[in-house]
Structure formats: structure tokens, C-alpha cells
Amino acid sequence: MNDRIALIGLSLLLAACGARDRNDGADAQVRSLGTVEVTARLVEVPEGAVFHRDLYDYATILKYEVVAVHRGAVAAGATIFVGHYDPWKPRAEAADKRVQGIGGTVRRFRAGDLHRMALETPMDDVFMGGIVDKYFGKREGPAYWAVWTNEAN
Amino acid sequence: MxxxxxxxxxxxxxxxxxxxxxxxxxxxxxxxxxxxxxxxxxxxxxxxxxxxxxxxxxxxxSAVARAVRPWMLAARFLGLRDGGDKVLRGRGGWLFYRPGAEYLTARPPAGGSMVNDALAAVRGFRDELDARGIRLMVVPVPNKESVYPDRTFRGGRPPAGALAPETAAFLSGCRRAGIPVVDLFAEFRIARAAGAPDLYLATDSHWTPAGLRIAVGEVARHLRAPAGPSAYAVLPAPVRRTGDLVRMLQSPAIEAAVGAEVVACERVVRAESGAPYADDPASDVLVIGDSFLRIYETDEPGGAGFIAHLARALGRPVASLVNDGGGATLVRQDLVRRPRLLEGKRVVVWAFVERDLRLAAEGWPVLALPDLPRRIE
Known part of the structure; x- marks a missing residue:
């Protein structure tokens, strides 16, 4: 009996953890920064793309499917590739001496999550540092640079 | 019970x-x-x-882990002389990068050696550059552990010609393929035997200004740098630097206990104006590589690293592309994304750290360079 109660309690706790209020991810920064603003679903996090690096700072290219376009010339449903700076850090802690003006509410990158992002393109014009691109040679077109990345659902 | x-x-x-x-x-x-x-x-x-x-x-x-980890690391490092997975405490206060020490002493795991891939990538890169009339010069930068095994291990001896097997295979493979390769291993060995000052920092994985000067001298000699006075001069620019091997441990207590090193850098400036060294993307020499090119160059004091000193030795500015920790492949991918950097080039100098022959981020794929974009006259 006690086991059953504990199991129900644990299930309720986990359900509560998983439950989230409706959130379109909009805030002043995501609405104003960059030249493109989309809500997009993170398709996958490739193996070895996001991990805590000891010393060096990289941007990592992640693949998204655009769900809604709020600003800029991107087609809904399009696949886009977005560079996130030091993606192993919560977005609110990602800016540093080298890369400033980035941020957001996303704490970590999970496949399937929905992000509302303010983007800049082409990324190479904005970011001159190292890029980890698991899609190198397999994708076409310029990558986008994530200026602001908020959680949405 | x-x-x-x-x-x-x-x-x-x-x-x-x-x-x-x-x-x-x-x-x-x-x-x-x-x-x-x-x-x-x-x-x-x-x-x-x-x-x-x-x-x-x-x-x-984990909030608990983030709070406790620095203190646990400090207790292990200071109390037990254990630097964990990344750092090896050597002799005389020297620290070493453990994967670099393992590169020297342990066989690669089955299928873990990348030497053949590296040789294929270098040959492919050489061929791509050849097709554009550009010469490639390869500069494998020795691991600190390969230059100072006597300070890494108890009973270790100064290197007397022995190389890690993968490094030896790579150097001989380059020579067989007719690829110009600068042998810094031999140069550093000779310098140590002659009583040169420390070539690497004690608490950092990178070279000292003395080490980089030897590397610059060798590369400049291979590039047949012109004799005579340079358009550049140097100014003393000492800096205090907390070593990357200390920072890697992410423990303020360890940083405080080990302290910073004072490094006698020399900043390169224009001789006639005193203006700081600046790259010229239109130069006929492109230097690409990893953090061995970044240290002292974009790090403090700035304009005092390999790139600026090579420019001084050549008497003209160079172009450069640096990718920390990505000297094997990420920097070549950067070059593919920025093909204009190859315009007007006669030589590409490619420097990467020795351990990348086993541990390169993203491996050693053969990359095709895009055609140079046509300029609209």
C-alpha cells in the first residue's frame, strides 16, 4: 500500500515538474534584437555537439524547424541552422567578454523543445570565433546567429 | 545486522x-x-x-555539485597532488595536460589512432592548395609533455630523439609525401640541450615567448625570410598569466594557491610609427592554427604571439585564422567558409598541436576548398 502511495506521489511530482504554463517566449529582447525572429523546434542535438568545454568557447550549429515567423524573410516549415554560443551554458549566462549581447531564458538544449529566437544572418558576419558544425558539408545556405533564445511551448 | x-x-x-x-x-x-x-x-x-x-x-x-566540486578539487589537488582527469602534477611545480602525457606514454585505443586520417587530410589539403598555386607548410607543435618528459614523470629523461609513435609516423609520412614539415621537436630538443630558457610555461599547456621565437625562426627560415632590418620592432610587454591548466580545474582555491606566472612577452610594433602589429588579409602568407597562435596574440598583451613575430621575421604582415582547440579540422572548415582569405596567397602555414594526431576535435576529414570567388573588376 505504502509503495503504491509513494508511486502515485512520485508520478504527481514528476507530472508537476513536466507541466508548464503556456508561454509564447515573447519579451522585449526577442522582439527587438536581430533581423529575424522565429519560433522554431529544435530537431536534434547531435552527439558531441553540446558539452562542457574546459577552456575554449565555441558556437555550435543546431538544426531547427521553423514553426512561426514573427519577423524577417524565413518560410514557416523551413529547416534552418542556428549557431548558439557556448550552448552548454544557460543562455542567461552565455555572454562573456568576447561575445556580448546574447541571452534568453533557455537553460539547456533538448531535442523537441520550442524556442523563440531573435536571429542575425549570415552568422559569419557576426561571429568570428570557432564553430562546431556537425552539419558541415551536409547543409546549404548561411547559418543564423542566435542573439536571443527564449523557451516557448 | x-x-x-x-x-x-x-x-x-x-x-x-x-x-x-x-x-x-x-x-x-x-x-x-x-x-x-x-x-x-x-x-x-x-x-x-x-x-x-x-x-x-x-x-x-546540480547546485550541490557546483557548490562542492571546487572544494573537492582543491582538496585533491593540494592535499593529494591529484589533478583529476585533465591535469597531471609534474615535478618542480610544473603542471601538464594529462591527455598529452597519455599521448606520449599510452598506446591509442584500438582504432583510436588518427594518423592515417591526418596524413590523408594533409595530402588532400596540400593538393587543394597546389591546384590554386599555393604552397602548404605543416607545423606540428610539440606537446609540452613531449618536450619536458623529465618534468612530467618521476624518472623521466630529457628527450634524446624519441618521439611518440604517432608523431614519428606522421612526420615520416609527410616527408614521404613531399609535404614541407617544420620539425619543432628537433629544434626544441637542440635548444634544451643548449640550455635555453624554459620553452613552455610551468602551469600552462602552451609555449613561452622563448619557445615561440624558436618556432617563428624555423618557419621563417623555411619561408626564406629576407635578411636585414625588419619594418617591425619589439617592445617589452610583461604579463601575469594564470595558466590554462590551473583554470581548467575551475577552483578559485587552486588558482589562489598556484598563482599567476610572469611572462616576458615582446609586443611587435611598426618600427617607424610604433603602431601595434595588425594582420593584412591581402598578405601572400596565411597562417592558420590553434591556441598556440592565439596565446599572447589576442590574449594579453596582444600582438606578441607567433603571428606577429612571424610577420616581424618576414618583414611584412601576414593573414591569419585561429581556432582554439580546432587546429586540425575546425580551422580548415573556417577557411572553407571564408575562401576570400586564400586570394593572393602563396603560402599557407598550418600549425596544430601534436596531440591532435589522436584527439582532434571532429577528427581529420579531407575537406574540399571552394573555388576562389571571382572579383568584379
């Missing part, structure tokens, strides 16, 4: 530690209105990638 109070206390304390960490982490996450990572176990398909990501998130996101 023992009912001794000490046993009960030990069991209770152990259980409290085991159960307390997730309770504290969960409470902190809920207070921040953040979903605990453990919830992902129930909201995402249990694929290998998802489970690894969740495990990683639990490790990195």
Missing part, C-alpha cells in the same frame, strides 16, 4: 548524502521555476542521446 550507534549513524549519514543531493537540487530548481533535468526521463523518449543528455544535464546542473 549491527545495531551499534556508530553503524546506524554511518548508514544514516550515507543515506542522507545519497538522498539529500537530489532533494536539494530539486528544491533549487523548483525555486527557480526550472524543470528538474530528471523530469526529462519521463517526458522524452529513452534514446541513448536523450539519456546521455539528461545525465549530462543532471551532472552540470
Amino acid at each position: 549491527s545495531t551499534h550507534p556508530a553503524s546506524r549513524f554511518a548508514v544514516a549519514a550515507f543515506a542522507a548524502v545519497i538522498a539529500g543531493v537530489p532533494v536539494v537540487d530539486g528544491t533549487v530548481d523548483l525555486a527557480r521555476r526550472v524543470r528538474p533535468p530528471v523530469a526529462d526521463l519521463f517526458t522524452q523518449p529513452p534514446t541513448q542521446a536523450n539519456l546521455r543528455a539528461t545525465e549530462h544535464a543532471m551532472e552540470e546542473g
